[in-house]
Amino acid sequence: MTAIELVVLDMAGTTVRDDGVVEQAFQRAAERTGVADRMPWPEALQYVRDTMGMSKIDVFTHLAGGDIAAATAATDAFEGAYSEIIAEQGVEEIAGAADMIARLRDAGIKVVLTTGFAPVTRDALIDALGWRDLVDLALSPVDAGRGRPAPDLVLTALLRTGASSVQAVAVAGDTSSDVETGRRAGAGFVAGVLTGAHRRDVLAAADAVLESVADLPAALTEHGLTGADFAAPARTS
Known part of the structure; x- marks a missing residue:
């Protein structure tokens, strides 16, 4: 299996609390x-x-x-x-999201946030959370060409960060369109998370369905996709 070099994460409902x-x-x-x-x-x-x-x-x-x-x-x-x-x-992160991103980056994995929001809203969220230096890049549809479920956001993240192949990319999000965009891009690992809009059955096309994005590092380890030692067990379907 190809080791993951890049993780592409959705924002609202995945890394950022939505609450309607x-x-x-x-x-x-x-x-x-x-x-x-x-x-x-x-x-x-x-x-x-x-x-x-x-x-x-x-x-x-x-x-x-x-x-x-x-x-x-x-x-x-x-x-x-x-x-x-x-x-x-106000705005809050999904519990453990910032720590999870920091752990990925400490392990040498690049992290890109993607969203359907315009850049002005995306950047306001990132600034409110104090995440400007936490991630490698943040992308909106205007930066990539088409929004989800087209593969453009994931492929643009790959090109901008220099990941070696689509198989070296992991995608995680709380909606079926997040899962579909990962599939269309050919990502090596696609995870759905249950902290946002869609239920487990709607996310069933993912490689794993996680209770939270905080479980992603352990899921990557469990699937043999990283050499990093992420000790916390992942909760997958």
């Missing part, structure tokens, strides 16, 4: 821009949940019935609403 903030931001944006009038909100909310992790412009394009101008306005409103909510409620 993304759904709240979608609803505020839809209401403020009129997109909420395009379909019943319960139907729209279900679509938001089903597509969690995908690029926000793609989600709003569907909700707006293909109206790109409306979708763009709603996406901008989403970023503003998300910033409002985290200013009101």
Whole structure:
């Protein structure tokens, strides 16, 4: 097996606590821009949940019935609403996430954060958490070409960090689109985590489903993908 050189991690729901903030931001944006009038909100909310992790412009394009101008306005409103909510409620890491990232990097593994958020929101989250120097890189769809479930974010992370092959990349996220983007990119290891949007059965296409991203180093060791000694046992399906 190829040893893992790069770990690509989702943000909201995977490394950053969500607690419904993304759904709240979608609803505020839809209401403020009129997109909420395009379909019943319960139907729209279900679509938001089903597509969690995908690029926000793609989600709003569907909700707006293909109206790109409306979708763009709603996406901008989403970023503003998300910033409002985290200013009101604060932002916290998933327990153990920062320590897990530090352990990976201490073992010589590079770490890249990816998200469906625009760079301004992504960077505000990273700064609020004090993670600017914790990770090697952070990417949004605009940095890569296409958002999830396309492979672009993972492949851009590989190119930017100089990993030797896709088999040397591990991907972890809390949504089916995180799992699918890892699969499409050909990543050597794909993990789903249960701290965010999707349940175990929805994440079943992953190589492992973990209770938390904090279990990832041990899962890599368990699967023979790193020579580092990560002692804590992983909880996998």
